[in-house]
Amino acid sequence: MRSLEQILNDISKIPFHDTFGTKKEIRYLPSILDDNEAVLSFTSGFFDGNTWLIVLTHRRLIFLDKGMIYGLKQREIPLDHINSVGHKIGLLLGSIAIQDGASAIRIDNIQKQTIIPFIDALNRSIDNFKTGRNIRRESPSISAADEIKKYKLLLDEGTITEEEFKIKKRQLLEL
Incomplete structure (x- = not known):
């Protein structure tokens, strides 16, 4: 809301x-x-x-x-x-x-x-x-688990550091 x-x-x-x-x-x-x-x-x-x-x-x-x-x-x-x-x-x-x-x-x-x-x-x-050119569109529902997997791939590729991955994971899990 x-x-x-x-x-x-x-x-x-x-x-x-x-x-x-x-x-x-x-x-x-x-x-x-x-x-x-x-x-x-x-x-x-x-x-x-x-x-x-x-x-x-x-x-x-x-x-x-x-x-x-x-x-x-x-x-x-x-x-x-x-x-x-x-x-x-x-x-x-x-x-x-x-x-x-x-x-x-x-x-x-x-x-x-x-x-x-x-x-x-x-x-x-x-x-x-x-x-079909709405100013705001419904964003597709993406789960925290899917986002963590995406960041894990970035970590495995060396695009982000271990620390960046941990920070993002905490944010997604709202810890």
């Missing part, structure tokens, strides 16, 4: 974002995001009668609304399910419409300066996902 600190670090790198009314949702993100899933873009807007946090990762679009006292509403759309994305920009606020084949979601009252960067990031992510 990603820590709140890692998520806040991701968020700090996003030039245009809006966290209005979504502090509780941001604090809840560590329990939703996978270890290898980073926040690429986000904004907030009015949807289904409440202010929601809309988060884009390399795999999915997440909508979160943490209730005032309790409860959580969460909706996700995998990137490969998004058929179209549209937007409208007004004088101060705008809206985003997302079609996922079965339904349409319209998020209103979005800060206008966040709309274009969010849409651009979403379209890039959809394209990367559909063409």
